[in-house]
Amino acid sequence: MSKFAMELTGVKKSYGDKIVVDGLSFTVAPGECFGLLGPNGAGKSTIARMVLGMISPDAGKITVLGEPVPSRARWARMRVGVVPQFDNLDLEFTARENLLVFGRYFGKSARELEAVIPSLLEFARLESKANARVAELSGGMKRRLTLARALINDPQLLVLDEPTTGLDPHARHLIWERLRILLARGKTIILTTHFMEEAERLCDRLCVLEHGRNIAEGSPHALIDKHIGCHVIEIFGGNPRELSSLIRPYVQHIEMSGETLYCYAPDPEQVRVQLRERAGLRLLQRPPNLEDVFLRLTGREMEK
C-alpha cells in the first residue's frame, strides 16, 4: 500500500486542442481534506472524473487508495464515495429507495442496507423525508441525500465536486458541519470548490488551479502567509486608477478588481493617512484571507 490515499503524477488531459489538465501532480494523505480551488473551466470536474476512472488521462499516473487508475478503477471505487457537481439522484424513487438501489450497485443485500439506511438518513438530517420522493426535496436536502448516498458503501475516500454550490448559507453550514464529522471519523476528502471560505474552513491543504495547472499548493494559512502576509485594505467609492497611483508607494502590492482596490499593506496607518482628505471613500481593513491569495495568483475575481 502506498502511503497516500491519492497520488497524481504529471497528469494531462486535452479535449481536441484544448488542454484541460496540464501536467498536474499532487498527493493526498489518508485522513486529510484536500481542496482543489479554481475558477470555472479550470479542470476541477475533469480531475474528479479521472480520479474515478471515468475518463483516462492522456499522460501521467493516478493511484487511488493504492489502486492504479483507470486500470483498476473499479476496485478503487468500491471504497470511494462521490458527490457530483450536478445532482443525479433517481427522481422516480423516494429518499430511502435511492439509498437502497444505490447500495445494491455495490453488491450489498437488502438486509444489509436496511440496517444502515436509517442512520444515513439521520446523518443527512432527512429522517422525516425517508419516504418523500426526491422531486419533493429542496436543493439543500437533495445535496444531503447525495452525501448520504456517497456513504452507502462506507467509503474511505470521498470525492466531492462543489458540494455546496447553489445552496443558501444555512444549508451550506449544515453540509460543512457534516463534512467535519466525516473528517473526524477518519475519512479522506478531496473537495473542489469556488468558495474560498469553504476551502479555508475545511481543507488541511489545497491546490489552486488555473487552466489545469497547479499554481500554488499548501495549507490555507501557509498560502496566506506566503502570498499576502500582511493586512488588507479594501477601498471602494473612488476612482481606482487614480487612487492606486496615490498609495502605491505605501503598500506592498495592489490588486484591482472591478471597482474595488485591494491593498496589501504592512503598515495600514500610512495608507489611511494618505486617504484622510478624501471624502466618499469607504475603507475596510481586515486580516488577509484565501480570496486575496487567489486574486493575487490569478488576478481574477472568483464567485463569492
Place this chain on the structure above:
Amino acid sequence: MDEGFAAALPANAWNWLAVWRRNYLAWKKVAFASILGNLADPMIYFFGLGSGLGIMVGRVEGTSYSAFLAAGMIAASAMTASTFETIYAAFARMRDRRIWEAILYTQLTLGDIILGELAWAATRAFLAGTAITIIAAMLGYAAWPSVLYTLPVIALTGLTFASLAMVVTALAPSYDYFVFYQTLVITPMLFLSGAVFPINQLPGAFQQVTRFLPLAHSIDLIRPAMLGRPVVDVGVHIGALCIYAVVAFFLSSALLRRRLLR
C-alpha cells in the same frame, strides 16, 4: 487503449442484476398502466387485421388468417416492447436523467449497465409477448404444448432487438433520431418478415433480404410452435438471433464508451 475497453465490458456475470432490479423497482410503481399499454397496440392490430382482413383473405398457409397472424403479433410485440424501452427509456436514463452516470460512481462498469438495460428490455418484451400468447391461446390459436416453446424465443427476440436498439441509442444525438429507426427499420421489418402476410407474397428480391431479418427468424420459430407444426432449421434461426444480439452488444458497448467515458 485495451485496458480502457475493459470498462465497457461487464465486470462479472451478476453485476448487471442490480441495474435490472433498479428498473424493475421503478416499473413496479406503474406496472398496471405499463402492461395495459404494452397490450393495447398489438391487440388492436390482432383484432383489427385478424377479423377485418381475415374475412377477405380466408385461409393462409393452411390455417385461418387469425391463427397465422397470432405468431406475427407475438414476435412484433416483443420487438417493439424492447426497442421502445431501449431507445426512449434507456436513452433517458443515460442522457437526461444521468442515472447511468451515478451508477458509474459505483463498482459497476459501463458494460454491467448495458447488460442490465438489455436484460430489462428483454424482460419487458417477454411480458408483452407472453401476454399476447396467452390471449391467443385463450382464443384457441395456440397448439398445446408446443406453445411453450414460444416463451424462450420471445425472450431471445427481446434481447436481440434491445441490443440492436442500443446501437441506435449510443449513436442518437437526441430523441428526434429515433423516428428514423422506427420508420426506416422497425416498421418495414414488420412487413418484410412475414408477420402480417407470408413472405412468399413478396417480390423475389425482397424474399432474399428477408432471410437476414432478425424478426423473420423469430417468426419462423414462433409460428410453427403456435400452430403445432415441426420447426425447420431451429439452430439457424436461434444462431442468427444470437449473432445479432452479440455483435450489436459489443458494437453498442464500444460506441457508448466513446460517448460517455471520455
